[in-house]
Amino acid sequence: MTTTIDGIANVNVWTGDGTVVHDTGVSVSGGRIAAVAPLPADAPGVLDGQGGWVIPGLIDCHIHLWGARTPHPVHWVVDPRLPNALRSVADVGKILRSGFTTVREAGGTLGPSLRQVIDAGDIEGPRVVPAYLGLSRTGGHGDCHTLPMAWVREQPFMALVTDGPANLRRAVRTVAREGGRWVKVWASGGVLSERDDPEHVHYGPDELAAIVEEAHAIDLPVGAHCESLAATYAAVEAGVDAIEHGFQLDEGVCQAMRERGVTLVSTLSVLQRYVRWEGPEISPEQRETSKRLLVIAEESLNLAVATGVRVAMGSDCFSEPMTPFGHSADELGYMRDAGVDAETCLRSATSVAARLVGMESRIGMVTEGRLADFLLLPADPRQDLDVVIRPERITAVIKDGRRVR
Ligand SMILES: [Zn+2]
Structure with a gap:
């Protein structure tokens, strides 16, 4: 109503x-x-x-709208897509009613379609700024490592698994063709991945440069998933517009981000959820890794704020019940508890976020x-x-x- x-x-x-x-x-x-x-x-x-x-x-700058109800990537590839699409309709309603009127979707096939039906008034939801599928290297964080390669290529769930500058240029064009409004790239591995490592830098300098050049040529900003310091340096050097997660930062990279106007998308939430989740989906080792990384991530966030880096908030909600939709603002609480002042927290979900999604003259x-x-x-x-x-x-x-x- x-x-x-x-x-x-x-x-x-x-x-x-x-x-x-x-x-x-x-x-x-x-x-x-x-x-x-x-x-x-x-x-x-x-x-x-x-x-x-x-x-x-409010504006959530990192969320996955694909109706997932399990955190296992195998399910994301093999489960039927239609029930998940219908669940995502319920999810966007919850997100809107919790005060988020815009979201930046960070990898998935449904974003452009949700944007279309929400803008048309057919369903209730926030304005969606979709990445469509992100770009992951073979064996990267957007791949599903234990399934046959052909399945992942045939049924991509959050990434186009692609390597080499020429293929990556084509992938950026595919993202634009399918309605993506920004380009997401996994420039490092991730905590929960089966076979990749958050410390590794994914994609070489020539590949990252090709993505950025191709995206910027058609006015699409680039956001790079970076969990390690080395990946963040590489992505900033390549000219990306945002660092997603940025769990490990130092003074040098914060200076570079400030000078180049690169936004940090803070997602302490995802580590907090892993630390607090008691189900078998998170192994004791993953929980310990998350705990360790959370301490570093909180220090990195404070360093970014102190350096004057623009910080936007992201919930990284991707699957219920572990990361429930409609609770994106928990990120603001985690930022506050890490020591960030309330004013900066509020800006990270409003004016700074609006600038990140290129809508600073319309929202925020x-x-x-x-x-x-x-x-x-x-x-x-x-x-x-x-x-x-x-x-x-x-x-x-x-x-x-x-x-x-
Ligand atoms: Zn994410």
């Missing part, structure tokens, strides 16, 4: 870049913000905010002319970040001027 609103009265507004407007209102017209100024609470179509706080709709701020995506909260989120983190505390979610919760 959604209703169009004409505005919201009696609120304080945290606009998205640190500016606060007290005792004001937000008027809405044609799905856009017409003004941030006081308005009468008793006018028709106007919500009475009762002294609450308005902030921009509550200012005149932007799309009317915003949340009503019962308290100042800078003082009480839990009003954002715990979805049940959000009073209202508005997307495109319509109240969706």
Whole structure:
């Protein structure tokens, strides 16, 4: 059930870049913000905010919308796709109602289709900025190592498994053809992979350079999955626009990221989930590795913030129940608990995130002319970040001027 609103009265507004407007209102017209100024609470179509706080709709910069209900890559390849597609319809509804009005999808086949049906108003969900399939080298983090190669190539689940500059150029063109709005590349292995190693750099300098050149030539930004320091150096050197995860950073690479305007997409959540998960899906060794890496990742995040690197948040939700959809804002809590100030946490899900997805003139701020995506909260989120983190505390979610919760 959604209703169009004409505005919201009696609120304080945290606009998205640190500016606060007290005792004001937000008027809405044609799905856009017409003004941030006081308005009468008793006018028709106007919500009475009762002294609450308005902030921009949140943006999750790293999530996988493929309806997975198991963390095992083997299932992602061999399970029938249709039930998962239907589950993803439920997932995007949960994500929207939890306050996320935009998501940057980080690898999967469904992103462009979800974007299409959500934009058309056929189903309720956040605006989707899809990567479509990412690029993984043979035996990399986007491959499924224990299945026949032909199966993975025939039924790609999150990556085009491709090697060599010429093939990678074609892969970037395929991503664009299928509706991808950015290019995801796995430049290192991952913690949970069967046969790859997060410390290894995946793809050579010529391959990474070819991806970046080809993507930038058609205005697609590139985000590189990097769990190790060496991979992050290699990806930044190659000219990528974002480092996904970036668990291991040092001062040199943070300086380089700041100078080149490379965004760090923080995903402490995924390590937190592995550390806390008690089921057999995570082995004791994987849990220990995650615990060790989490300490380093928290230090790296603080170093990035202190250096002035732009930080955007990502939940890396990819499979229920281990990484539940509709709880993306847990990442903000993990960032806060690691020592990041509330203001930086909030920007990582609003103005900084909007810039990362190339929509900084349309979303991520509550200012005149932007799309009317915003949340009503019962308290100042800078003082009480839990009003954002715990979805049940959000009073209202508005997307495109319509109240969706
Ligand atoms: Zn991911």
